[in-house]
Amino acid sequence: MRHLLIVAHGSRRQTSNDEVRDLTRQLAVRAGQRFDRVSCAFLEIAEPSIPTAVEACVAGGAQDILVLPYFLSAGRHVAEDIPEQLMPGREAYPDVRIRMLPYAGAGDGMLDLLLAIVDAGTVEH
Amino acid sequence: MRHLLIVAHGSRRQTSNDEVRDLTRQLAVRAGQRFDRVSCAFLEIAEPSIPTAVEACVAGGAQDILVLPYFLSAGRHVAEDIPEQLMPGREAYPDVRIRMLPYAGAGDGMLDLLLAIVDAGTVEH
Numbered sequence: 001m002r003h004l005l006i007v008a009h010g011s012r013r014q015t016s017n018d019e020v021r022d023l024t025r026q027l028a029v030r031a032g033q034r035f036d037r038v039s040c041a042f043l044e045i046a047e048p049s050i051p052t053a054v055e056a057c058v059a060g061g062a063q064d065i066l067v068l069p070y071f072l073s074a075g076r077h078v079a080e081d082i083p084e085q086l087m088p089g090r091e092a093y094p095d096v097r098i099r100m101l102p103y104a105g106a107g108d109g110m111l112d113l114l115l116a117i118v119d120a121g122t123v124e125h
Numbered sequence: 126m127r128h129l130l131i132v133a134h135g136s137r138r139q140t141s142n143d144e145v146r147d148l149t150r151q152l153a154v155r156a157g158q159r160f161d162r163v164s165c166a167f168l169e170i171a172e173p174s175i176p177t178a179v180e181a182c183v184a185g186g187a188q189d190i191l192v193l194p195y196f197l198s199a200g201r202h203v204a205e206d207i208p209e210q211l212m213p214g215r216e217a218y219p220d221v222r223i224r225m226l227p228y229a230g231a232g233d234g235m236l237d238l239l240l241a242i243v244d245a246g247t248v249e250h
């Protein structure tokens with residue numbers, strides 16, 4: 001079983017965490033047959049934590065877990081904190097592949113996404 | 126003159142801040158005639174700060190400044206901190222329009238961008 005785990009930072013604003021959960025549900029639909037399950041976890045503040053989410057993936061039968069950092073830049077969170085929080089799962093389940101994908105900001109489509117926001121021209125404040 | 130200001134969080138990792146600066150330069154090219162200038166600012170840690178960047182826009186002749194928060198979710202930074210840091214410029218230059226666009230994570234293309242990362246299949250760690 002193949003599992004996609006979206007990892008976001010986590011916020012004190014619940015609406016912000018719910019936004020990640022909504023995105024995850026939409027992504028699960030859009031991903032089609034690519035994954036058996038798609039779920040999310042948070043590095044800080046919100047639940048589930050990364051170790052808890054990995055436990056749930058394994059309990060659900062995951063043999064291959066792809067972790068997609070929902071971050072915009074390759075800061076400390078992506079380079080150090082997420083790998084560190086993946087360690088317990090990697091040690092506890094050596095037969096489960098747990099691999100990180102590039103973070104969201106590394107996506108080729110970012111420039112086009114930003115220009116689409118500009119062109120939509122919806123001003124917030 | 127119309128100016129696009131990309132506002133990122135700012136990181137202790139200089140490579141991460143440089144990534145935002147690179148993105149800004151690429152966006153300036155891709156944006157074509159939409160703006161007279163495209164620059165970036167950081168909410169915390171890195172330079173220039175938002176107030177400093179707004180000063181530079183105005184000094185450069187900007188009459189219309191569009192601020193694009195380079196953030197993934199509508200957390201406190203987007204909802205409160207960026208508007209707060211735009212206040213000094215709005216008060217000092219009432220004739221300059223300073224407006225916020227929706228943040229990056231609100232872009233319609235995000236699901237496709239994430240799936241493209243999945244499909245590229247480049248595993249980092």
